[in-house]
Amino acid sequence: xxxxTISDRTVHVDDEGFLTDPAEWDEPLATALAEQIGLxxxxxxxxxxxxxxxxxxxxxxxxxxxxxxxxxGIPTKSLFRLFPQKPAKKLAYVAGLPKPHGCV
Amino acid sequence: MRRLLxxxxxxxxxxxxxxxxxxxxxxxxxxxxxxxxxEHHYQPGYLFIPFGGYAPDDLVRSRRRLLxxxxxxxxxxxxRVRPADNTVVLEDGRQIPYxxxxxxxxxxxxxxxxxxxxxxxxxxTIFDFYTLDGALALADALESLDHGRLVVHITEMPIKxxxxxxxxxxxxxxxxxxxxxxxxxxxxxxxxxxxxxxxPLASARLGAMLTDRKVLVEPDFIVERVDSDRRVLVxxxxxxxxxxxxxxxxxxxxxxxxxxxxxxxxxxxxxxxKHTLLSLDxxxxxxxxxxxxxxxxxxxxxxxxxxxxxxxxFLEHSSGRPMTGAFDGHANCFVESGDDKALLIDFNYDTQPxxxxxxxxxxxxxSLLEETRANHLGKLAFRHLYWHVLLPGLxxxxxxxxxxxxxxxxxxxx
Numbered sequence: 001x002x003x004x005t006i007s008d009r010t011v012h013v014d015d016e017g018f019l020t021d022p023a024e025w026d027e028p029l030a031t032a033l034a035e036q037i038g039l040x041x042x043x044x045x046x047x048x049x050x051x052x053x054x055x056x057x058x059x060x061x062x063x064x065x066x067x068x069x070x071x072x073g074i075p076t077k078s079l080f081r082l083f084p085q086k087p088a089k090k091l092a093y094v095a096g097l098p099k100p101h102g103c104v
Numbered sequence: 105m106r107r108l109l110x111x112x113x114x115x116x117x118x119x120x121x122x123x124x125x126x127x128x129x130x131x132x133x134x135x136x137x138x139x140x141x142x143e144h145h146y147q148p149g150y151l152f153i154p155f156g157g158y159a160p161d162d163l164v165r166s167r168r169r170l171l172x173x174x175x176x177x178x179x180x181x182x183x184r185v186r187p188a189d190n191t192v193v194l195e196d197g198r199q200i201p202y203x204x205x206x207x208x209x210x211x212x213x214x215x216x217x218x219x220x221x222x223x224x225x226x227x228x229t230i231f232d233f234y235t236l237d238g239a240l241a242l243a244d245a246l247e248s249l250d251h252g253r254l255v256v257h258i259t260e261m262p263i264k265x266x267x268x269x270x271x272x273x274x275x276x277x278x279x280x281x282x283x284x285x286x287x288x289x290x291x292x293x294x295x296x297x298x299x300x301x302x303x304p305l306a307s308a309r310l311g312a313m314l315t316d317r318k319v320l321v322e323p324d325f326i327v328e329r330v331d332s333d334r335r336v337l338v339x340x341x342x343x344x345x346x347x348x349x350x351x352x353x354x355x356x357x358x359x360x361x362x363x364x365x366x367x368x369x370x371x372x373x374x375x376x377x378k379h380t381l382l383s384l385d386x387x388x389x390x391x392x393x394x395x396x397x398x399x400x401x402x403x404x405x406x407x408x409x410x411x412x413x414x415x416x417x418f419l420e421h422s423s424g425r426p427m428t429g430a431f432d433g434h435a436n437c438f439v440e441s442g443d444d445k446a447l448l449i450d451f452n453y454d455t456q457p458x459x460x461x462x463x464x465x466x467x468x469x470x471s472l473l474e475e476t477r478a479n480h481l482g483k484l485a486f487r488h489l490y491w492h493v494l495l496p497g498l499x500x501x502x503x504x505x506x507x508x509x510x511x512x513x514x515x516x517x518x
Contacts, residue, residue, distance in 0.1 A: 064370075065326065066260065066370055066371065067369070067370045070370035071370050076326070076328075076340055077328070077340060080326075080340040084341070085324075085341055086324065
């Protein structure tokens with residue numbers, strides 16, 4: 001399993017850079033991860049990140065955009081504004097979770 | 105008398121009723137199926153209707169006549185399940201108590217969920233082919249298509265039979281070529297996925313087949329709305345795809361009563377244990393087939409393989425013993441590729457589709473991830489097996505769980 005160093009911390013990642021152990025994540029790490037993809041986190045970003053973390057803790061899976069909108073109450077349009085182009089991937093990346101497995 | 109109640113008389117519900125009727129003593133168990141109508145559709149056949157391949161009569165049978173003697177069929181709409189009372193309430197007010205409940209109400213397209221889809225252009229320049237009337241209407245539209253931009257579009261995953269939009273595209277390409285129109289019609293494939301399919305080897309292979317056929321792929325496209333005046337698909341990231349003829353796969357959702365009953369997730373699918381299909385919340389409710397949330401394809405083959413495992417598990421569970429069977433997410437899908445050829449893919453939760461032979465190593469006769477005429481004939485022959493072997497619950501000599509025999513492992517990790 002590859003590791004990488006972010007803000008002087010060593011974390012386990014997959015080959016696309018997504019954290020593989022959600023327990024290695026904390027909020028300062030999220031800020032650093034966000035900077036790597038050019039995002040400055042605001043209150044709105046944190047709301048989405050916290051929903052994703054809490055939902056993953058309950059269900060063991062990363063929520064899809066639809067779940068974030070239906071269950072988390074954050075409209076998909078907002079997610080595209082907050083995490084431009086690829087919100088599902090970017091949000092999972094910043095939240096230290098596996099990318100939502102493309103449904104089969 | 106113990107009561108097994110099955111909601112939905114489609115592939116999973118019919119197989120379960122017929123198989124369990126043989127295994128459960130008639131003096132001890134009643135089996136009831138509830139469905140809204142008496143029409144069982146062979147849904148894989150819809151794909152061929154736009155190209156003149158089947159007539160409706162080929163694809164529709166009476167549900168009642170497909171159910172074994174000793175299975176009661178109630179024709180009614182389900183209002184809701186009341187799990188605390190072990191009761192299903194029908195829309196006509198009847199209350200049906202159960203000891204065990206199987207939710208097998210599948211998944212269905214919901215065009216009303218995408219703004220702009222059901223407006224003036226619906227069934228004029230916008231079609232779906234996941235309903236019998238949609239497929240029939242599309243046949244007429246294709247007949248009069250002689251130039252322009254034909255866009256095949258998937259709204260959101262998961263969808264029923266995720267290879268069907270690819271098959272439609274391959275068939276449309278071949279059909280247009282045969283009519284000498286291919287140079288006058290631009291074919292575009294618009295998908296929310298980052299490639300042709302979800303699984304790496306199959307996605308590469310199917311993606312190359314789209315490229316070979318000069319199909320333009322628009323990946324990562326999350327549709328926000330359809331502008332029906334301008335005839336464009338608009339994505340959340342403001343990308344636009346214009347169309348002259350749009351063949352869309354609308355958002356798929358489980359039955360509305362699942363949501364009303366508090367049994368479903370955000371798309372009205374019932375969360376279940378992915379190996380036993382037992383509800384995560386209720387010890388006497390199973391969800392089998394497309395109605396559940398297991399991470400594999402929503403497809404008849406999955407329902408079929410899952411039922412094989414479910415039946416033995418149900419006998420154990422209902423007599424208070426631990427369930428010993430574990431479904432592996434096995435899916436087996438024919439992919440029509442045009443010109444009377446098809447591919448076959450075979451995969452499960454852990455193993456992506458690999459090349460090789462199926463069902464017998466070396467002998468086949470079917471080839472995995474490779475276009476052959478034998479695969480196409482296999483797909484066509486399957487309709488007869490479906491009515492006469494699968495639905496009656498007779499044994500088909502295919503193992504329920506996936507086998508690696510005959511498959512070639514990729515030379516490097518993907």
